[in-house]
Amino acid sequence: MAKEVLPMRFRVLHYAAQKKDSFSYHDILKDLKDEYGGEGQFNKGMAQLHLDSLRAVGMLEIADAELDANNELVIKYKITDYGMDRLKYLPDAWKKIS
Amino acid sequence: MAIGSNLNAQQALLNHQLNYAKKGLGWGVFSGATWGLSGTILYYVALAMAPFWNESYGLWMIILGSLVGAAMHDGFAGLWLALINLFTGRWKEYGRTLRTKPGMMVCLAALFGGPLGMAGYLIGINLATPTYALAISATYPALGAILGVFILKEKIQPRVWIGIIACTIGAFIVGYLPPEGGIEAYPHFYLGIALSFLPAIGWAIEGVISTYGMDMVDPDIAIGIRETFSFVVFMILIVTVVGVVGGAGLTAGWSIFAQALAAGKPAFWVAVAGLAGGLSYLAWYRALNMTGVGRAMAFNVTYALWSIPFGWMLAMLQGTQYTVTNLGIIGALIITTGTILVVANPKELLKLRN
Numbered sequence: 001m002a003k004e005v006l007p008m009r010f011r012v013l014h015y016a017a018q019k020k021d022s023f024s025y026h027d028i029l030k031d032l033k034d035e036y037g038g039e040g041q042f043n044k045g046m047a048q049l050h051l052d053s054l055r056a057v058g059m060l061e062i063a064d065a066e067l068d069a070n071n072e073l074v075i076k077y078k079i080t081d082y083g084m085d086r087l088k089y090l091p092d093a094w095k096k097i098s
Numbered sequence: 099m100a101i102g103s104n105l106n107a108q109q110a111l112l113n114h115q116l117n118y119a120k121k122g123l124g125w126g127v128f129s130g131a132t133w134g135l136s137g138t139i140l141y142y143v144a145l146a147m148a149p150f151w152n153e154s155y156g157l158w159m160i161i162l163g164s165l166v167g168a169a170m171h172d173g174f175a176g177l178w179l180a181l182i183n184l185f186t187g188r189w190k191e192y193g194r195t196l197r198t199k200p201g202m203m204v205c206l207a208a209l210f211g212g213p214l215g216m217a218g219y220l221i222g223i224n225l226a227t228p229t230y231a232l233a234i235s236a237t238y239p240a241l242g243a244i245l246g247v248f249i250l251k252e253k254i255q256p257r258v259w260i261g262i263i264a265c266t267i268g269a270f271i272v273g274y275l276p277p278e279g280g281i282e283a284y285p286h287f288y289l290g291i292a293l294s295f296l297p298a299i300g301w302a303i304e305g306v307i308s309t310y311g312m313d314m315v316d317p318d319i320a321i322g323i324r325e326t327f328s329f330v331v332f333m334i335l336i337v338t339v340v341g342v343v344g345g346a347g348l349t350a351g352w353s354i355f356a357q358a359l360a361a362g363k364p365a366f367w368v369a370v371a372g373l374a375g376g377l378s379y380l381a382w383y384r385a386l387n388m389t390g391v392g393r394a395m396a397f398n399v400t401y402a403l404w405s406i407p408f409g410w411m412l413a414m415l416q417g418t419q420y421t422v423t424n425l426g427i428i429g430a431l432i433i434t435t436g437t438i439l440v441v442a443n444p445k446e447l448l449k450l451r452n
Binding site for chain 2: 008009010042046052075
């Protein structure tokens with residue numbers, strides 16, 4: 001049975017738990033396109049907002065920050081222990097992190 | 099690490115985080131102002147009209163009218179928020195969020211914030227006027243802090259105790275004297291004051307439950323669910339039960355609801371108040387996420403003060419007299435100061451999460 005689609009913020013946290021390396025909104029827009037690509041909320045602003053919010057409440061932390069070729073700030077994140085603990089709120093089908 | 103080796107990137111990161119924190123503070127202040135506006139519109143414009151209020155109404159009908167007003171306020175707020183979420187491409191998030199545990203916690207929080215909090219709040223506003231009811235309800239962060247000791251096992255610092263005591267004294271000062279015109283003009287003033295503690299209790303519990311479950315829920319979706327769920331429980335349960343208990347009948351509340359919609363103008367003004375109230379809650383939930391619970395609540399409760407200029411302005415526009423005693427203003431100021439002491443350390447205002 002196919003997994004149900006998660007609320008996007010939940011999915012960003014799940015994505016963070018799966019990632020071995022740090023990641024930015026670029027990675028989210030690339031890797032989650034199949035799941036959310038058809039929705040109006042799937043854009044840079046919303047992806048960055050979810051990252052900022054999860055960081056502010058302590059589920060993500062900043063791993064790195066650099067300016068890209070266009071002199072635009074790209075922040076890279078990784079999950080915290082608190083974020084890992086909150087995975088318990090995911091539906092059962094999503095709890096297992098590969 | 100690239101942050102250390104690139105000063106420009108480090109500065110840009112600092113600016114990014116500061117901007118985020120400042121936006122959170124901005125949303126907090128906005129939530130206070132719009133809540134003050136929503137409450138005063140409800141009292142001075144919407145709930146002053148038939149069918150919410152009528153010269154012939156006894157106490158139970160005033161209460162029923164207030165409850166229908168509260169239900170409609172939350173219903174319209176839910177509708178406005180649904181439109182915002184539709185516009186930003188997030189309408190599918192409602193169903194997805196409701197299927198999660200934190201989504202269900204939002205519904206549980208809605209029961210305390212809506213049918214308990216909003217009910218007491220609007221009856222309080224109607225019986226004791228907005229400045230008094232809002233000032234008393236603004237003690238909710240102090241109660242939240244006390245609940246936090248028992249439920250979240252938090253420790254209370256001396257600064258916070260001083261704030262809690264200030265809130266209590268302020269609430270007593272506010273409720274000590276009725277507005278000008280006295281008890282004859284506001285015969286149920288003290289009942290209104292007593293009921294104004296219900297929102298303080300309801301919103302404190304809502305805050306504690308939200309804190310527990312909300313960190314990973316998109317605040318715009320959470321508040322959309324909360325307002326809509328509150329409306330449904332109000333209309334199906336609260337309004338119906340109070341109609342029966344008060345002797346007005348099973349459908350009395352629904353009849354007020356239908357009349358308000360049919361008349362147009364009263365429903366329009368509740369819709370305007372619902373827009374201000376919905377935006378206020380949206381801002382509050384966003385601020386909770388962006389600056390932390392304490393600071394968000396501190397800015398939110400300034401609504402007790404905002405109610406004074408907005409009340410004065412709306413009373414003027416309606417051609418009625420705005421009544422608040424000096425004691426009322428002093429009490430509202432003490433409560434606001436006490437609350438800020440309870441929930442925020444000014445030195446930490448720009449630091450996210452303590």
